[in-house]
Amino acid sequence: MQVPLELSFTGIDTSDSIKALVQEKVDHLETLFDRITSCHVYIRAPHRSQRQGNLYEITVEVRVPGDELVVHHRQNDAAAHQHLPVAVRHAFAAMEREVKRWKDKAGGDVKVHDGPLQGRIVEIRHDEGFGRIAANDGRLVYFHRNSVVDGRFEDLAPRDTVDLVVQSEESEIGPQASTVRPVGALKYDPEAR
CATH class of the missing domain: 3.30.160.100 (Ribosome hibernation promotion factor-like)
Incomplete structure (x- = not known):
């Protein structure tokens, strides 16, 4: 203690x-x-x-x-x-x-949810339909093209920021994202008030 x-x-x-x-x-x-x-x-x-x-x-x-x-x-x-x-x-x-x-x-794991889990794409294989994300909780997470929502898998590139939901049960290849949502870059618009 x-x-x-x-x-x-x-x-x-x-x-x-x-x-x-x-x-x-x-x-x-x-x-x-x-x-x-x-x-x-x-x-x-x-x-x-x-x-x-x-x-x-x-x-x-x-x-x-x-x-x-x-x-x-x-x-x-x-x-x-x-x-x-x-x-x-x-x-x-x-x-x-x-x-x-x-x-x-x-489940023996402490799950603290301060907001959506985010990460950056570190590997993407457009020809094979999968990629990997370095999540902000330190895990390397696999994702399949079918898990991408609110965007197209083909438009994703390394270093893109994404929100993701990781499946509760790990697969044979480790943690896997069930949902990957691209996060657009924030842009400053001085006219918006």
Whole structure:
């Protein structure tokens, strides 16, 4: 993690054994996904139930690139949550499911979309119907003549700037663009206002 674990106790005294248990659970989360940036754990004993005594609430906040996962675990007067270690284990089991779900959804790759992906054509084979684009995210992306929209494949040349959409699954030849759209050069027109 980039930021050390933050652990907060409210309404109860701090405990070295609980601190160790929380650290063990955080370490386990990091084995599931090694790009967790921070983890905050809040342990509260907010009220006493007339039926069962002190019921602990555990909140676990895990930050991953581009997202925050939060589990607020309170078992609605579950008797097991009278025991702090059990409540901690239940909260981290729920967070483990969240991390796995997020990782599956993200495919293990963090996708940050600040705008359309752009690049420059570095190779074009008009006679064979394909080319390659150096994308601004550092990838070399293959494209076929059929992926060109809003323009003609024959009009493209090396160093032309294009917007592109890369297929989510890589082909045998690496990343491949499903859509390539030429971007015209900007021109200054002093008369336009």
